[in-house]
Amino acid sequence: MTTTPKKTHIQMLNEVNYNSIEMAPFRVVSVGSGNWGTCVAKIMAENTRENPLLFNQEVKMWVYEEEFEGRKLTDIINEDHVNAKYLPGIKLPDNLKAVPDLLEAVKDCNIIIFNIPHQFLEGILKQLKGNIHPKARAISCLKGLRVDENDVELLSDIITKELGIHCGCLAGANLAIEVANQKFSETTIAYPLPSDYVAGDLDDTVLYTLFHRPYFHVHIVEDISGVSIAGALKNIVAIGVGFVDGLQWGENAKASIMRRGLLEMIKFGELFKPDSKVATFCQESAGVADLFTTCTGGRNFKLAYRMAQTGKSANEIEEEMLNGQSAQGLITAKEIHELVKNRRLTDEFPLFETIYQILFHGVSIGILPYMLENKWSVSKPNYSG
Numbered sequence: 001m002t003t004t005p006k007k008t009h010i011q012m013l014n015e016v017n018y019n020s021i022e023m024a025p026f027r028v029v030s031v032g033s034g035n036w037g038t039c040v041a042k043i044m045a046e047n048t049r050e051n052p053l054l055f056n057q058e059v060k061m062w063v064y065e066e067e068f069e070g071r072k073l074t075d076i077i078n079e080d081h082v083n084a085k086y087l088p089g090i091k092l093p094d095n096l097k098a099v100p101d102l103l104e105a106v107k108d109c110n111i112i113i114f115n116i117p118h119q120f121l122e123g124i125l126k127q128l129k130g131n132i133h134p135k136a137r138a139i140s141c142l143k144g145l146r147v148d149e150n151d152v153e154l155l156s157d158i159i160t161k162e163l164g165i166h167c168g169c170l171a172g173a174n175l176a177i178e179v180a181n182q183k184f185s186e187t188t189i190a191y192p193l194p195s196d197y198v199a200g201d202l203d204d205t206v207l208y209t210l211f212h213r214p215y216f217h218v219h220i221v222e223d224i225s226g227v228s229i230a231g232a233l234k235n236i237v238a239i240g241v242g243f244v245d246g247l248q249w250g251e252n253a254k255a256s257i258m259r260r261g262l263l264e265m266i267k268f269g270e271l272f273k274p275d276s277k278v279a280t281f282c283q284e285s286a287g288v289a290d291l292f293t294t295c296t297g298g299r300n301f302k303l304a305y306r307m308a309q310t311g312k313s314a315n316e317i318e319e320e321m322l323n324g325q326s327a328q329g330l331i332t333a334k335e336i337h338e339l340v341k342n343r344r345l346t347d348e349f350p351l352f353e354t355i356y357q358i359l360f361h362g363v364s365i366g367i368l369p370y371m372l373e374n375k376w377s378v379s380k381p382n383y384s385g
């Protein structure tokens with residue numbers, strides 16, 4: 001039996017007849033309005049305004065409604081054009097519209113950008129099921145994975161499974177406050193074209209036009225597994241780097257944790273998503289660059305630094321320091337621990353496992369060098385305390 005070879009990305013793009021564009025002007029919604037959610041929505045609103053033939057100018061942003069300083073957050077965003085709680089001090093374009101009702105926000109939108117802390121994804125997808133544009137396409141900007149006892153799923157795959165829409169992902173070395181202040185950075189978008197791709201559909205050109213700015217450079221790839229895994233796991237590594245920096249062990253120690261972390265990220269890809277490419281981890285912004293930036297200036301790093309300096313718990317510091325924002329590495333460390341324990345793979349991930357033990361079982365940060373010497377295994381409790 002002969003099978004038709006799958007067309008490459010480039011072949012499909014070359015066949016597009018741009019005279020038969022069906023989906024433009026695209027209508028864009030951001031599901032999420034936190035620190036990064038608001039920043040990405042701002043970028044998209046800047047670009048939709050400059051490209052009125054391709055996009056409806058208004059970008060909607062679903063806001064989990066709350067009161068801030070006596071006013072509704074949506075009112076603050078729509079009247080003052082600033083997200084005073086999650087991205088203070090940054091002027092937002094007036095074509096960015098905050099919407100408190102999730103279904104109202106996504107109504108008629110054929111590009112849905114997901115950008116929320118990953119613990120809230122499941123609840124949001126339940127509400128969206130059956131209530132979105134049937135031909136919508138999606139991009140996930142979340143940095144996380146869904147892990148059950150024995151396996152791991154990409155969040156973009158969960159979105160596809162729950163909503164029946166194709167979904168790519170965006171990740172990179174992108175501290176929100178720097179991007180919001182239009183300081184230069186790069187990002188990676190993984191968007192393999194869907195099998196039901198039609199002319200005029202969301203493609204590399206549309207994605208580039210929606211996200212690229214002079215200060216925010218976009219590189220589009222196909223390796224959705226590599227981009228997703230790197231984005232999720234570097235948050236755990238950043239906690240390790242925060243620990244050793246908090247104890248002032250110096251630059252060499254931080255570099256060691258990053259090196260070991262990168263190896264474990266790649267190993268995780270090999271074992272759980274063999275289609276992930278080592279090149280993505282080593283060459284893309286979503287790989288080593290994001291690892292570096294999160295390990296030097298991210299919330300996960302800062303939280304762990306403060307834990308090491310004060311001896312307080314992760315939850316205490318998150319509450320004190322982050323004002324409603326979330327350090328995803330805490331959740332991801334726990335999720336990965338459960339998975340690798342159930343799969344009897346703990347020994348393959350000594351750094352991730354040690355960070356988990358420090359975070360949740362009071363193990364001393366001093367254990368880390370033993371782990372680096374491979375003298376420690378999780379079954380030896382005598383190094384704790």
Ligand SMILES: NC(=O)C1=CN([C@@H]2O[C@H](COP(=O)(O)OP(=O)(O)OC[C@H]3O[C@@H](n4cnc5c(N)ncnc54)[C@H](O)[C@@H]3O)[C@@H](O)[C@H]2O)C=CC1
Pocket residue numbers: 032033034035036037038063064065086115116117118120141142143144174175176177324325326327328
């Ligand atoms: N902040 C950053 O610099 C970057 C973050 N990311 C990733 O982007 C994703 C989104 O992060 P941020 O926008 O920074 O979020 P954030 O950390 O600012 O989280 C706060 C958001 O969660 C919402 N929220 C609180 N309770 C909720 C609930 N019960 N249901 C739904 N939403 C609720 C809040 O309204 C707020 O919008 C995460 O996966 C993060 O790892 C990626 C790149 C940079």
Ligand SMILES: O=C(CO)COP(=O)(O)O
Pocket residue numbers: 143172173174175176235238290293294297298299300301326327328
């Ligand atoms: O992903 C990030 C930068 O690319 C942000 O990391 P934090 O969530 O640790 O702040």
